[in-house]
Amino acid sequence: MDMNPSFAFPRTLVMILALAATLAAILAACAEAPYTGRQQLMLVGDDQASEMGNQAAQEVLTKEPVVTGTPQAQMVQRVGQRIAAVTESQYKWQFHLVGKDVPNAFALPGGHVFVYEGLFKYARTEPQLAAVIGHEIAHVLARHGSERMSVAAATQLGTGIAGSTLGLSPTVMEAFGIAANYGVVMPYSRTQESESDRIGIILMAKAGYPPEASIELWQNMMQAPGDKPPAFLSTHPSDQQRIANIRKHLAEAQKYYQPAR
Numbered sequence: 001m002d003m004n005p006s007f008a009f010p011r012t013l014v015m016i017l018a019l020a021a022t023l024a025a026i027l028a029a030c031a032e033a034p035y036t037g038r039q040q041l042m043l044v045g046d047d048q049a050s051e052m053g054n055q056a057a058q059e060v061l062t063k064e065p066v067v068t069g070t071p072q073a074q075m076v077q078r079v080g081q082r083i084a085a086v087t088e089s090q091y092k093w094q095f096h097l098v099g100k101d102v103p104n105a106f107a108l109p110g111g112h113v114f115v116y117e118g119l120f121k122y123a124r125t126e127p128q129l130a131a132v133i134g135h136e137i138a139h140v141l142a143r144h145g146s147e148r149m150s151v152a153a154a155t156q157l158g159t160g161i162a163g164s165t166l167g168l169s170p171t172v173m174e175a176f177g178i179a180a181n182y183g184v185v186m187p188y189s190r191t192q193e194s195e196s197d198r199i200g201i202i203l204m205a206k207a208g209y210p211p212e213a214s215i216e217l218w219q220n221m222m223q224a225p226g227d228k229p230p231a232f233l234s235t236h237p238s239d240q241q242r243i244a245n246i247r248k249h250l251a252e253a254q255k256y257y258q259p260a261r
Ligand SMILES: [Zn+2]
Pocket: 135, 139, 188, 193, 196
């Protein structure tokens, strides 16, 4: 440990300046989530995230048994396209049904949405499926994947600056590399989950599905036999919390409701 006081001050100053520069860069890289107006840290470009998401989607498509032509597969397409149409976004939305008996659904940056056959045990009506797909589309629309990677990168960067004063030299690229590794698989935060529920019911309402169906869906989940939560819920808020949050935003969503023509 260098105890020479004449060097202690400049080193601290360098560290403070580096942190200030990082903070300035972070503050300059903000985005606003659609509908909610929540401020988001966005250090990852949308094109970059979409490219990563599309690559991951290709990998999923080679590994998972995709089902086409069945009534359920057609419903996924129909509901997906109907909701995609009201997003007014540039994403190339693509919807896939995976032939596995697990209650799972996820979306990737760029617009690939995957629904698993096992989900139909809980999403028993078309509006209930719309609640699932609306929620997944909301994750993409609000750029939650990029936000996750940005937060991870900023955390790494902060650690890096602290580390460099200790003689370590992690780079920004390493920070992004680490974030990128986790980008696709890291669970969404609770904030993002609640936000996707809120945006999701707005989207389904705009597409002509009654947003109350979202509550039905989560009630079905709550009554699910067994104590193991469905896979895509494991990092999610509890069903009770979730239903309470959806109820809170139901009136807002109903303002967007357009009966299907
Ligand atoms: Zn989610």
